[in-house]
Amino acid sequence: MAPSAEDRLDLPAVGERQSLREQVAHALRAALITGEMRPGVVYSAPVLAAQFGVSxxxxxxxxxxxxxxxxVEAVRNKGFRVTxxxxxxLDELTEIRRLIEVPTVARLADxxxxxxxxxxxxxxxxxxxxxxxxxxxGYVDADLRFHVDLLSxxxxxxxxxxxxxLRKRARLYGLSALYARGALMESAHEHLRLLDLLSAGDAVGSERLMHGHIQHVRGIWASNPE
Structure with missing residues (x-):
């Protein structure tokens, strides 16, 4: 089933270094991040497969x-809808992250x-x-790795x-708009500042920055910023 011109996504080609399943998942995440795949739209596996050139x-x-x-969520007999x-x-995910990450990171300051x-x-x-x-x-991959390694x-x-x-569920939404507004750099530099505070043993400063970082991300990604 060949995709029509208007349904075709700008998807990267897949190679042989990873399994096709892993490569396709990686490419689809990229399409989610960049907004190529839009929330609420149902995508057919055969149509996407034709674009990838795989089964x-x-x-x-x-x-x-x-x-x-x-x-994404499965839609019976149709495909998958982007969640x-x-x-x-976003509020609920942010609250859970704040409750877990802020005090945990602050306790690491030493x-x-x-x-x-x-x-x-x-x-x-x-x-x-x-x-x-x-x-x-690349931003998403490095950001997830940083926070996971830190919390570890x-x-x-x-x-x-x-x-x-929690980060996988929320991280993919609104990132392209954030970059377009020039706000991505501010969020990026907060990671370096956090390391400075932790290395200085500043638990209070680390807690404050982590709280602001999570709220910052929540505010700029939501349709109705706080």
């Missing part, structure tokens, strides 16, 4: 992976851990670099998985 099976498998993350996040959804925090600086810089060149997928220092694997899931 429909790895596309369906990739879509099911995204469905487990809450990014829409309401302001209430001059004695300065060398460990410095090991995260290259990742924080990757976030900034990705923001500068408008590499939205608390030694609670279950907490890390909860936060990973």
């Amino acid at each position: 429909a099976t790895p596309v369906r498998e990739a879509m099911l992976d995204l469905a487990k993350e809450g990014l 829409e996040l309401s302001d209430q959804d 001059v004695g851990r300065a060398e460990i925090f410095e090991m995260l600086r290259p990742v924080a810089q990757q976030i900034v670099d990705a923001a500068e060149r408008g590499d939205l997928l 220092l608390a030694g609670n694997a279950h907490l890390v998985e909860v936060v990973r899931d």
Whole structure:
């Protein structure tokens, strides 16, 4: 089933380094981030498969992976619909993240851990670099890696998985608009400032920055900013 010109997405080609399922999922995440795939729209696996030049099976498998993350939902006999996040959804996700991440990160502040925090600086810089060149997928990947690695220092694997899931559900929405408004750099640089505060043992400053960082992201991504 060949896609019509108006339905065709600007999707990247897939190669052989990863499984087709992984590559398709990665490409679809990129399409979500850049706004190529729009919330509320139903996408057919065979149509997407034709654009990728692969069979429909790895596309369906990739879509099911995204469905487990809450990014799309299956529509019986039609395909998959990109999940829409309401302001209430964003508020609730933000509240959970704030309750978990803010105090956890603040407790990590310790001059004695300065060398460990410095090991995260290259990742924080990757976030900034990705923001500068408008590499939205690179930004998301580096941002998730930074926060997961930082929270891992608390030694609670279950907490890390909860936060990973929350970030996947919220991170993909509104990023292209954020970049278009020139607001992505401000959010990116907050990661470097956080490392400075943690390395200085400033728990209060770290808590304040993390709280502001999460609220900052919530406000600029929502349709009705706080």
